[in-house]
Amino acid sequence: MNFDRNEEQGRFPQRWWEDERLKTVQTMDKGDKHLVPFFAPKIYPLEPMDKPFDETELESRFVSAFARILAEHRQLKVYMESCVKCGACMNACHTYQGTGELRNIPVMRADLLRRYYKKYFTTQGAILGPIVGAEKVTLEGLKEMYYYFYQCSQCRRCSYYCPMGIDTAEITRYGREILIQCGFVSQFHWSVLTSMWKTGNHMVITKPGLMDTVEFLEEELKEETGVDIKIPIDEWDADLLYNPSSADFFAYPDTMIGVAKVMHAAGIKWTISSDIIETGNFGLFLHENTMRMLNKRLIDQTFKMKNCKEVVLGECAHGWRTWKMMTKTINGEWVDKKFHYVHLVHKLIELIDSGIIKVDPSRYEGMKVTLHDSCNNSRGAGIIEEPRYVLSKILPDGVFTEMTPNREMNWCCGGGSGILWDDPESINLRVKLSKNKAEQYMSVDPDIAVVICSIGKAHNSFIVHEGYKKELDHVKIKGLVDLVGDAIVDFPFPAGKYAKS
Amino acid sequence: MPFIDVNGEQLEVDEDGFLQDPEKWNEDVAKYLAKTEQVEELTEEHWKMVNYLHDYFKKYQIAPMVRKLCKDNGMDLKKVYELFPTGPAKGACKIAGLPKPTGCV
Numbered sequence: 001m002n003f004d005r006n007e008e009q010g011r012f013p014q015r016w017w018e019d020e021r022l023k024t025v026q027t028m029d030k031g032d033k034h035l036v037p038f039f040a041p042k043i044y045p046l047e048p049m050d051k052p053f054d055e056t057e058l059e060s061r062f063v064s065a066f067a068r069i070l071a072e073h074r075q076l077k078v079y080m081e082s083c084v085k086c087g088a089c090m091n092a093c094h095t096y097q098g099t100g101e102l103r104n105i106p107v108m109r110a111d112l113l114r115r116y117y118k119k120y121f122t123t124q125g126a127i128l129g130p131i132v133g134a135e136k137v138t139l140e141g142l143k144e145m146y147y148y149f150y151q152c153s154q155c156r157r158c159s160y161y162c163p164m165g166i167d168t169a170e171i172t173r174y175g176r177e178i179l180i181q182c183g184f185v186s187q188f189h190w191s192v193l194t195s196m197w198k199t200g201n202h203m204v205i206t207k208p209g210l211m212d213t214v215e216f217l218e219e220e221l222k223e224e225t226g227v228d229i230k231i232p233i234d235e236w237d238a239d240l241l242y243n244p245s246s247a248d249f250f251a252y253p254d255t256m257i258g259v260a261k262v263m264h265a266a267g268i269k270w271t272i273s274s275d276i277i278e279t280g281n282f283g284l285f286l287h288e289n290t291m292r293m294l295n296k297r298l299i300d301q302t303f304k305m306k307n308c309k310e311v312v313l314g315e316c317a318h319g320w321r322t323w324k325m326m327t328k329t330i331n332g333e334w335v336d337k338k339f340h341y342v343h344l345v346h347k348l349i350e351l352i353d354s355g356i357i358k359v360d361p362s363r364y365e366g367m368k369v370t371l372h373d374s375c376n377n378s379r380g381a382g383i384i385e386e387p388r389y390v391l392s393k394i395l396p397d398g399v400f401t402e403m404t405p406n407r408e409m410n411w412c413c414g415g416g417s418g419i420l421w422d423d424p425e426s427i428n429l430r431v432k433l434s435k436n437k438a439e440q441y442m443s444v445d446p447d448i449a450v451v452i453c454s455i456g457k458a459h460n461s462f463i464v465h466e467g468y469k470k471e472l473d474h475v476k477i478k479g480l481v482d483l484v485g486d487a488i489v490d491f492p493f494p495a496g497k498y499a500k501s
Numbered sequence: 502m503p504f505i506d507v508n509g510e511q512l513e514v515d516e517d518g519f520l521q522d523p524e525k526w527n528e529d530v531a532k533y534l535a536k537t538e539q540v541e542e543l544t545e546e547h548w549k550m551v552n553y554l555h556d557y558f559k560k561y562q563i564a565p566m567v568r569k570l571c572k573d574n575g576m577d578l579k580k581v582y583e584l585f586p587t588g589p590a591k592g593a594c595k596i597a598g599l600p601k602p603t604g605c606v
Binding site for chain 1: 560562567603605
């Protein structure tokens, strides 16, 4: 495959980073497996498409998708026009710092889309072409775009540094949407969306499977506390609907156990709907229409409930951001008129502050706890001080240690926007992407790291138990509600869970 | 879709080598898949786990929770990683003919 577009098009002038860039592009097809685009077998239900992928119609497909997004989202036009190439985003990006690839600097990544914007949507680009950095769409160009757009974890840290207020995460989001319409999608993201359409959750959990898992969790609860604690499924007369992240039923049982303990101690009549055991919404990462449709599932389900007054969304950061920040725009103003939608951390504050659940901070004496601010919680939806407040109530003084930087300037763990590929080639990339986070952990050296996000739990566990195992294997990754549940005075403290290994 | 060849039979697998149709799974397939997941020989303990996973999947169409898997087989997670170096969700499930777990794990 000939990636050498410079010679072909006689681009002028030769830019200083070209050599470096060509080197990476030429090795692209051999490298990280998931970074080689996956041609979706069929685009429906993402986009109805009557013909399979065809190279000859690439350009028209690309331009029409781009034009539609520009018309629908005026901010993209502003982002495309207003970059002054100051490079302030360079040191803000963990992907660039981890991989060292120039195209991973947010501005350079956005330029991959900007070159097409110039060509097809500006007069000077259409006339002057390569002189102003405009380029024609080619298959190789789109592959290059794919390669870098799927390394961006949409953490939005760079947008905090941008003097022009450009949100590179949004550029990535729209870029991925355009790529999908041209037939390019990451296989991992595709399989997650397929699972979601099939079963209503990311983990392909069927109802019989869910019931068996819940039964197992109830046994665990009985063993741990000596009390019969129920995890009610599909009880339609409940007062509160809890919408968990489906990964809690597979990989993070402590989170589900924590929620059950809190609800039992507070005496709340709650339930989980077996149709929507998923807060997550991968539509946020790559396709807006999918995001809208998946959001609607949650709305439809809550409207089935008779007495339900409150919907609590579980520990899933991008799911909460979708719900909090996007729903009103994409699904309509009316959705939160009928119900009160809150994040689990808000509910915990309410229960602890009103004295409904009583916690004993002395249980965590002698441990060192830190908090990882998930990108979509902190930068995306403003959950910054809330978890710190809950931690201040359940931990004794001096136990909580901040990482630096923290809050909205926190480093992304590297797994944002679902970069959870686990084939051997991609694992090397993930280790690189999580370099900054691992350094933060090493400088704080905590016993427990609190992560309020399922993707975050998966990726932080990868950092401490696989990627940087030698230095960090002793760190435990826990959800916030895990710690709250174990601090409740009504139940004995499961010391084994926190024993140092 | 790629194919694997086990005793002359062509079996469809996904990009990561997970069996597409769990019905086609048998002991020979398990032995073949084990080699791709750094398990040289399937011992009795391996078989116990693999059969447990396969039966559970047949019954519920999902992979069991990792903690349940450990508890029902009387092993801790460390032991599971010793048996299957690539982990319970990837290595063990692949050998037992289950589809690849998707989602935030």
